[in-house]
Amino acid sequence: MNHYEMLRNVSRTFSLSIEKLPSVLRDTITIAYLLFRIADCIEDHSAIPSDRKAHLLRLWSDILAGNRPAHDLTIQLKDLDDNDPEVYVACHADSVIAYLDTIPGQLRDIVTAHAGKTALGMARWQEQGPFIATEEEMDDYMHQVAGRVGYLLTEIFSWYSPVIQKKHTTLLPLGREFGLGLQTVNIIRGLRKDYERGWVFVPATFFKKNGLTREAFFETKKGDKALSVINLLIEKAKRHLDNGLIYITLLPRHERRIRLACIWPLLFAVKTLALSRNNLEVITAETKMTRPQVKNIVLVSSVLCWSNTALKHYYRRLEA
Numbered sequence: 001m002n003h004y005e006m007l008r009n010v011s012r013t014f015s016l017s018i019e020k021l022p023s024v025l026r027d028t029i030t031i032a033y034l035l036f037r038i039a040d041c042i043e044d045h046s047a048i049p050s051d052r053k054a055h056l057l058r059l060w061s062d063i064l065a066g067n068r069p070a071h072d073l074t075i076q077l078k079d080l081d082d083n084d085p086e087v088y089v090a091c092h093a094d095s096v097i098a099y100l101d102t103i104p105g106q107l108r109d110i111v112t113a114h115a116g117k118t119a120l121g122m123a124r125w126q127e128q129g130p131f132i133a134t135e136e137e138m139d140d141y142m143h144q145v146a147g148r149v150g151y152l153l154t155e156i157f158s159w160y161s162p163v164i165q166k167k168h169t170t171l172l173p174l175g176r177e178f179g180l181g182l183q184t185v186n187i188i189r190g191l192r193k194d195y196e197r198g199w200v201f202v203p204a205t206f207f208k209k210n211g212l213t214r215e216a217f218f219e220t221k222k223g224d225k226a227l228s229v230i231n232l233l234i235e236k237a238k239r240h241l242d243n244g245l246i247y248i249t250l251l252p253r254h255e256r257r258i259r260l261a262c263i264w265p266l267l268f269a270v271k272t273l274a275l276s277r278n279n280l281e282v283i284t285a286e287t288k289m290t291r292p293q294v295k296n297i298v299l300v301s302s303v304l305c306w307s308n309t310a311l312k313h314y315y316r317r318l319e320a
Helices: 001-012 014-020 023-044 050-064 071-077 085-092 095-103 105-128 135-160 163-166 170-188 192-194 204-207 214-219 222-248 254-275 291-304 308-318
Strands: none
Touching: 001 014, 001 023, 001 085, 001 095, 014 023, 014 254, 023 050, 023 085, 023 095, 023 135, 050 071, 050 095, 050 105, 071 085, 071 095, 085 214, 095 105, 095 308, 105 135, 135 163, 135 170, 135 254, 163 170, 170 222, 170 254, 192 214, 192 222, 204 214, 204 222, 214 222, 222 254, 222 308, 254 291, 254 308, 291 308
8 A cells, every 4th residue: 555545545525735846846745644643542542551552652752763764663553453544544554654755865865854752742641641631732642643743844835945944934934823722623523432431622611611520521410511612712722823824825825735635624624613602412423524625625726726805705604
């Protein structure tokens, strides 16, 4: 199975965006995405205890730094069922690492540096525990798993485009915000699944503010209070995503494929927030757009991606 097939198997939504990119960016970001997903697989796998996860994530960081062979990881994952697409990618980490040699050296260094730091950040959080105390802690966790991706993409785009390079300093913090926004939406979508595997990424301060405990929130017996917590998360996500919109409007109009690759995740996220607002079902099941909704967003944004004004208008429309 090649790297594009792996990508499509683990994420049809992100493959849609990534495969839109110019070839060198498409190859680089596909490989980067798979490297990050290997860490995600280790972090999320329900059959791996936290201490083993921390060990595997640090091992993965060492492999990305070139200090250990990828076989050292894959041999330790032999007990996992690789019929799961994410586990398959992790169990074939040696193949993904081999693809790194197909991209330019500067890009390879950017990718491995950020993926390695993310793995170390995930390891730290596995040792820290399954609950988030404050919004600041939530932001720290999200920075490790998604904010660094914003840095990664900005550096890759800057390598490719001299125009983007000139805006590099401005784009970096906005890219981090974009990543935090997408991750906050992921947390909202995965509330029940994460809770069932023992993790709650909602800050305890959000519960306390509304007179709830974690357990009471997931029981949904106090609907109004639970909705208030959901809406706090939604407003937080929107603040981050608004910065993601600014990020995109700063990308040059002639780089249409780069813009679209960023526009689609942003619009999918803001539409998911609209579906989640005042919706208690968010706590019991994953919120998903329908395929027609995804198709419509892709079609409309493909036409208006040239115009920042039109993009902002469509963003607000989806938000509502």
